[in-house]
Amino acid sequence: MTIRVGVLGAGTVGGALINRLLADREAIRLKSGVDLEVRRVAVRDLTKQRSFDLKADRITDIAMSVATDPSIDVVVEVIGGLDPAGELVLAALRSGKPVVTANKELIATRGQEIVEAAKRAGVSVMYEAAVGGGIPVIRPLAESLAGEDIDTVSGIVNGTTNFILTAMTNEGQGYDEALREAQRLGYAETDPADDVSGRDAAFKTAILASLAFGERVPPWEVQCEGIEAVTAQDISAATERGEVIKLIGSAERVNGVVKASVGPRSLPADHPLAGISGVTNAIFIEGPSFGRLLFTGPGAGGQPTASAMIGDLIQVASRGRGPRQRSPHDPKPKRQVLHR
C-alpha cells in the first residue's frame, strides 16, 4: 500500500527530497517494500520556479492544510526554524500523523513537547536528518545504545566551519579568505552567522546530549563559542604543537550534571576527530561497555539529508505494519526525554 507524504517546505533539503522521491519511487519501493507518494507540498511562494515536476494542484501555500490533511499519512517538515514549524509539527501529530523532520532548532528547543505529543497520538516523530546530515547517528544512539552508559559524546557537527578550519590549516588561509572560499563553493551562506557562531552546532550538540544522557539538555545550556575569533596564528601555533583546531560540540556528565559545549578545540593529531576534513562530519561516542565508536559521513547537503529522511519515512511506514510482536510485554514508560 502507498504511503502518502505531505512535505512542508521546498528549499534546498525539501527540493532534494521531493526530487528524489519522484525520481526513485519505484526503486525505493522495490528495495524497501514501501511506496512513498509525494501527495502534497506546502511552499511559501507559489509563484517561485521549482526544480521538481509536480502538478499545480499538489502545491499549496497553506502549510496547515497539508499538516492536517486527512488524505496524508506522514508529514515531512523541512521548513526549519521554530515558527511556524513547531505549530505545524504539533498539528500533524495531533491529527495522528507521524512526522519526519530535519529541524535541529525545533527538536533541540521543543523536542520534549513534540515527543510527548507524538506519544499521546500513538505515532512516531523521527529526526535522523537533524544531526550529521546523511550520517545515521540518531538511530544508533537512540536505539542501539539505548541501554548503555555513555561517558562522552563529541563531534564535528557543522560542515561549514570544518571546511573553513580545514582550509586555514591545509592552505594557510586566513579566516576571511577561507569563509569567502566556502561561500563561493556553496558551503557557507551569504549570512554565515548561524554556522560560524556555533549556533547550528549547539542545536545538534543539545540533541546528541539529550539522547546520550537521557535527560533534557536545552540549547541555551550549551556553552557556545564560534570560530570567528580563530586566527591564522592560532592555527599555525597548533600545527607547530602537532595539534589541529576543530569546532567541537561535546557533552559529558560531570558530578551527575550534563555539561555541553561548542567551541574551537585544539586536538592532538591522533585524536579520532582530528583527521576529519572539509565538510565531512563525525560523531564520536565513548562508553564503558562498547568502547569508542566513530560515525563519519556527509554532514549536510540536500542529497545526504534527503537520504536520512527517506530512511525515517521507510521506518515510520514499516513500524506501523505487520503483526504486533507477540512475546514481550509492555515495559514501564521510558525516563528518557528525547527518545522515540
Next chain:
Amino acid sequence: MTIRVGVLGAGTVGGALINRLLADREAIRLKSGVDLEVRRVAVRDLTKQRSFDLKADRITDIAMSVATDPSIDVVVEVIGGLDPAGELVLAALRSGKPVVTANKELIATRGQEIVEAAKRAGVSVMYEAAVGGGIPVIRPLAESLAGEDIDTVSGIVNGTTNFILTAMTNEGQGYDEALREAQRLGYAETDPADDVSGRDAAFKTAILASLAFGERVPPWEVQCEGIEAVTAQDISAATERGEVIKLIGSAERVNGVVKASVGPRSLPADHPLAGISGVTNAIFIEGPSFGRLLFTGPGAGGQPTASAMIGDLIQVASRGRGPRQRSPHDPKPKRQVLHR
C-alpha cells in the same frame, strides 16, 4: 513489565552478556524503560565454573528446553556455529519468541530461512552483534539506508587479522611473530584458522552484502583469501609505495550481479580504511545519494558484543509494545532477503 531472557551459550560473549545483564539490570531499566531478567541459561557443561552468579536452577544443559520455554520472552543465541544453534533458533522462533543472535555463520548461511521463520511467527530476529562487534552497522544498513542504492560496502571486519597486519606494518614483525603476539594478548585463538583464513570475515561480508544489495549472498559465493601468505616483504613493499595492506571484505554490484570477496588489499594511505589499526573494525558504505559513510569501533570482545546484543534486546522489547502506528497502511512485502 519484565522481559524474561533465555540465553543459549555461556562462553566469552554469553558470559559477558549475562554478567552485564545481572550487574546493570536497574541501570538498563532506568535508561531504556526495559527490564531485562536473565531467566534461564543453557550451557554445555554443567560442572564448569562460571563467572556469573546465577542460581543452579536457572542453568541447564538442555538448550532446547530454554529455546521453547513458555516462561521465556526472548531467546539470545551465543553458541555460535551452525549446529545445534540453527535448530534452536528456529525452535525459539516457532514458539513465538523473538531471537537475538551474534552468530555470523548461522545468519550468513541460513539467514533467509531464519528471517522467513521469524516473519511467519510475527516476531523479530536481530543480529547487530554478528558483524562489527559493538559497532552499530546492521541497523543503519538495514533501516537507515533501507531505500538507498548502494554502490559498495567494504570493511575491516576481523580484528585478529587487522591486529596482525598492523603489528607487521608498524613493528616490522613477520607473520608468525605477529600471530604469536596476538595469541599472547588474547586477540587470536590457539587455533587461529577461522580468522587468518578469512572465513570469519567472509561470513560477515556475506551478511553485509545481503543487506546492502537486498539479495541473498551465501558465504560460499564470497571469494576468500586469508592473510597467511602475507610476508614482511609484501608489507615493506606496500609501505614503500605509500600503501597499507589490510584484510578487506567487500561487495559491489557488477553488471547486475553482486560480487563479494575477502582478501588482503593494498590501500592508498589516504583510503578511509587505511588508518584503522589494531583490533578496531570499520565498515565503509558508498552510495550515490548519501555519499560515503564510515562506521568505526571495537569489532570484537565480550563487552562490546554484549552491548550490541543489549541494544537488540531493548529494541525487540520496545517494538512489541505501545500502540500500533495509526496512519500508514501495510505496504507490500519486502523483496529484501536479509532484512528484519
